[in-house]
Amino acid sequence: MGKKQDTIRRVRINYVPFRKSAISLAAAGRPGARRALLAGRRRRLARFGRPGILEELMPEVSTGRTAFRFILFCAAVALVILAAARPQFGSKLREEKAQGIEMMLTVDVSNSMLAEDFEPNRLERTKYAIGKLFERLQQDRVGLVVFAGEPKVQLPITSDYRMARAFARRIDPSLVSVQGTAIGKALEQALLAFSGDTEQSHGRVIILITDGENHDDDAIAVAERAAQMGVKIFTIGIGTPEGAPIQIGGEFIKDEKGDMVVSKLDEKMLSEVAQITGGAYVRSTKQSIGLDEIVKSINEMEQTELSMMRFEEFNEQYQYLLIAALVLLLAEFLLLDRRNRCWRTSTFSARSNRRVCVRAATAGLQR
Secondary structure, three states: OHHHHHHHHHHHHHHHHHHHHHHHHHHHOOOOHHHHHHHHHHHHHHOOOOHHHHHHHOOOEOHHHHHHHHHHHHHHHHHHHHHHOOOEEOOEEEEEEEEEOEEEEEEEOOHHHHOOOOOOOHHHHHHHHHHHHHHHOOOOEEEEEEEOOOEEEEEEEEOOHHHHHHHHHOOOHHHOOOOOOOHHHHHHHHHHOOOOOOOOOOOEEEEEEEOOOOOOOOHHHHHHHHHHHOOEEEEEEOOOOOOEEOEEOOEEOEOOOOOEOEEOOOHHHHHHHHHHHOOOEEEOOOOOOOHHHHHHHHHOOOOEEEEEEEEEOOEEOHHHHHHHHHHHHHHHHHOOOEOOHHHHHHHHHHHHHHHHHHHHHHHHHHO
């Protein structure tokens, strides 16, 4: 009996380095690791005797549980490797509160903005100034309305300045199919384009950039309505009183009589619109289009609380993989190599009865 116990003790002691080698195989990720695991176990057990006898001496050892623990460990290692790669997908929105101004830029894109009294022309100079403005903004929200004979919302109110700069670069007379200069309609569209996030109107302004040649409607009446709503209109007159001819595709535009069309700056109407709403009028020069002066005035205004939605492009997913790996490692740690007590008892009894039957049959044959 003492010899059997010593044999079992030696088997259990030698089983520890075998388990370490299995773990190293799992960590290395070699193919056929499970077969190597079982083969190594058989070789070590064969040192102590025939496998059949050793299984009878160690009825509590379960080969299936050992293999299952190995599978759990390999799966946990694979999940940890995937988590280390930091998988990311999707996007999420994060709301931020800030004090700022809602600013609608209303830009004239009629053919008269192609006059070359500013280099290279009025419209290109306006686009450059708007792009510089968007680069300096931090907590304000901006929108963009383009107009000629009809207005069009080019960019709704947003705090995404990168998108705003991209839309500003695309400003072109082809965006509006109806030619003309309807300043009143453009101001109406700008008033409707403000967001509904706040009921306060003292933090809303319209910046109108045009040569002032209004042909189609009454911009003064719309300015009076904006003043009642608490919206200030700042106007920028781009052009010269002397005017300049309009060139499209290398040819100058002519009227019905064949005379060359000259676009002149109308400062009177722009000054009236700004004065009615409590804004300011600035005349562009070749050195500055006037946006810097207007932004300084806007920064002195009372600001309102704005809610901004920030996009976070990459949503981290590694934490879910780590949680799954920890669960698998915990299961591998809690799962024993030994069978349940009832299973060991029944297995040992069955094997004992089988040995008794074999010995009785052998004795009968010998008789």
